[in-house]
Amino acid sequence: MAFSLLNDEPVTGADADLLGTxxxxxxxxxxLHDSRAATPFTLAVDAGWGMGKSSLMRLIEAELRQREDVATVWYNAWTSTGADALEGLIKSVLLRFDRRVLRRALNRLSERRTLVAAVRAAATAAAVPLGVAGLVDRLWQQLSVDATSRNAMRDALRQLATEWAESAQHEPRRxxxxxIDDLDRCAQETVLAVCEAVKVYLDVPGxxxxxxxxxxxLGASGLLRDLSPAGSAFMEKxxxxxxxxPVPSADDIAVYVRRCAVRSGLRELLDEDLVRLIADRCARNPRxxxxxxxxxxxxxxxxxxWYEADPEAVVRTLLLQHLYADFYRTLLAGDLNHxxxxxxxxxxxxxxxxxxSPSAAPDPEDWRVAVSCVAGHGLTPPPRDRPEEWEAALARLEEHLPTDFPVLERDRNFVTLLQELMDLEGAAELLRRLRDGAAPVTAVYPGADRPPADGGSPEPPTPYAGAQVLWVDDHPGNNDLEVWRLESRGARVWRATDARDAERVLVGNRIDLLLSDVGxxxxxxxxxxxxxRWRDSGRYAGPVVFYTGRITPNRLERCDRLGARITTSPAELARLVDAVLREVPAARADD
Incomplete structure (x- = not known):
């Protein structure tokens, strides 16, 4: 079987249009073409993450490029930040205009300024063989040089766009x-800057x-939730x-899954039941x-x-991994008690x-399972003849279960997916093999291989220099990669497999961060x-992060009382560690 990866880039041609958009x-x-006499206007292509907005827009662009009286510009808002987005979008539009139109606009602006400035600007425009990019930069300098020029920017852009639109023999105009793509991925400042460019400066015919x-x-409960009433009214315009x-139909998304499977080389492994399963459990989301x-x-x-596993079990397990990542981590972590x-x-x-449901008589087998579940978490089961105590027992049980269990119990898709997986022959053995053979969880620490911002100096190669970390875990090999990353960034990492070993380290060293398992x-x-014990005795009062496979309300409460953090996520662990250890070199220097 020859497998190839599917890319996640937007579709740009009919041959790659697997979804039929x-x-x-x-x-x-x-x-858009037939409405050109009604310009200016803005059309939103509205859809959630991964539903094909960029692909549809690329296909629209490809269709428009076949028309002689239409030009296109593609601007990814996510590539700019804040005020830069205003300049970036306007310049992107200007770059699409003809060189002679830009030069005439530059000369007009020069004529409106003082005599000396006008002569200097006109001489520069005439003498220097500027390309389109150079003309756009010079034009932007003229437009944005002061408040008066900025106030006149819209009029200048209107005249420039009108001249461009009417400079060719097309009816009614070019x-x-x-x-503009990825606007919903931007910070509020960038969103507002892009919208300002669209509505205030570029709202011109053509x-x-x-x-x-x-x-x-982009609504009131999303990125712009802190917007003022005036700002909200502006956004509405x-x-x-x-x-x-539209969300693809069941038949259309099934066709899409089959086409993706053919392109990836996996079609022979996916029967029709698996095709439908993937389509439904992925919420018909192409990405x-x-x-x-x-x-x-x-x-x-x-x-x-997976070598001997049923493909159906592989797909269902991967669906858990992709759609319910927190539960999947709990599934692989496990512990001796659970x-x-x-x-x-x-x-x-x-x-x-x-x-x-204390008012309903329980099925004998269901009652046996309920009693076993409560007792298995170290709690006293309620008497069967005292149903008024059942709900309190359930509340105590949920304090000792992973925090996402009550939410997942109400998720019908999750329950069905997990039940179907566990009903497959050999599923329990497969999950056991996954737990035993799972690679250690990895994390990338913030800042690694990150280029310096704004031309500044790169961060030091050992940003944790001088920091000392104590990591307590009775399975230290699970953390080898994380320890290596900490040490490669300058930290000294002490390892201990139990409290006694840890206390020996605490006695003779100044520990800046304690990482620990729970069970x-x-x-x-x-x-x-x-x-x-260490808090009460004063042996260690510093920051602590518990890195574990399960988080329960009981564990969260105990962490709060101990002044500690807890996580199952490698990414969150990396952020918490980075936030603490970056401060250590400066603190040591002040001592």
Whole structure:
């Protein structure tokens, strides 16, 4: 089987249009062209993350480029920040105008200034063989040099755009369509700067804007939630109309999955049931489908754990990994007291159904599972003949379960996916092999290989120089990669497998950060108990991060009392560690 990765770039041609959005692109391109007499206007292509906004816009652009009386500009708002977005968008538009039109505009601006400045500017414009980019830079300097010029910028841009639109033999005029992508991924300052450019400066005849964004992300509860009433009213004026990209039908998305599978070389492994499963569980989201198929190909081809596994089990497990990452981490982490998170969740669901309905007589098997679930977490089960105590017992149980269990229990898609996986023959053995063979969780520490901003000096190669970290874990090999990364950045990392070893390190060293597991062996609270002793005795008062496979409300409460943080996420661990250790070199220098 020859597997190849699917890229995540927007579609730019009909041959790559696996979802069949070409028809919508042709109709929208025709609408934009036929509406050129009504310019200026703004059309929003509205859809959520990964639903194909950029691909549709690229296909519209390809259709428009076939027309002689239309020019296009593509601007990715995510590449600019704040005020730079205003300049970047306006310059992108100016770069599309003809050189002679730009030169005439520059001469007009020069004539309006003082005699000396005008002579100097005109001489420069005439003497220097500026290309289009040079003319645009000079024109921008003239337009933005002072408040008076900025106030006149809109009039100058209107005249320039009108001259360009009417300078060719087209009826009623030429059209410039500006595509703005990824606006909903930008910070509020950038969003407002782009909208200011569109509405205040470029709202001129001959220009149409097509903006790709998730309108809900730009609403009052999204990125712009802190906007003033006046700002909100301004935003309402930006979009004259919207095209809401429809969610693909069940049949269309199934065709898309098949086409992706053919391109990746996996079609022979995906029968129709798996095609439908991928389509439904990925919420008919094209980007999620591509990522799942890429993950499936890599795992199935490279991970020896999957060699003898049923493809259906592989797909369902990867769906858990991609769609429910927190639960998947809990599933692989396990501990001696609760090694099987999948079975633990399904038993909890039955216990919740029983204990949450005290007025109904429980099924004997359901009652047995509920009692076992409560007792298995070190709690006293309620008497069967006292249903008034059942709900309190359920609340105590949930304090000792992973924090996401109650939420997941209400997620019908998750429950069905997990139940279907566990019903497959050999699923329990597969999950056991995954837990035993899973590679250590990796993390990339912030700032690694990051270029210096604004031409400044690069960060020191050892930003944690002088910092001392104590890492307590009875399975130290699980943290080898993280330890290497810390040491490569200048930190001294001490390792201990239990509290006694850790205390020897604490006695003779100034530890800046303590990293620890929670459960060790059969003691599910060993990490908490040790930290409590060290806090009470004054042996260690510094920052602590517990890195564990499961977070429960009980554990969160205990961390709060101990002044510690807890995480299951490698990315969050990296951020927490970085925030502490970056301050150490300066603090040591002040001592």
């Amino acid at each position: 070409g028809r919508a692109a042709r109709e929208l391109a025709r609408l 059209l410039l369509v500006v595509f 220009l149409a804007f097509v903006v790709g964004c998730d309108r809900s992300a 930006i979009f004259q109309t919207s095209y809401r990209l 999620r489908i591509k990522r799942l198929i890429n993950g499936f190909g890599l795992e199935y081809g490279l991970n020896p754990v 090694p099987d998170a999948a079975r633990e969740f399904l038993d909890y669901r039955r216990a919740r159904r029983v204990l949450g 060790r062996g059969w003691d599910g609270d060993a990490g908490f108990a040790a930290l409590r």
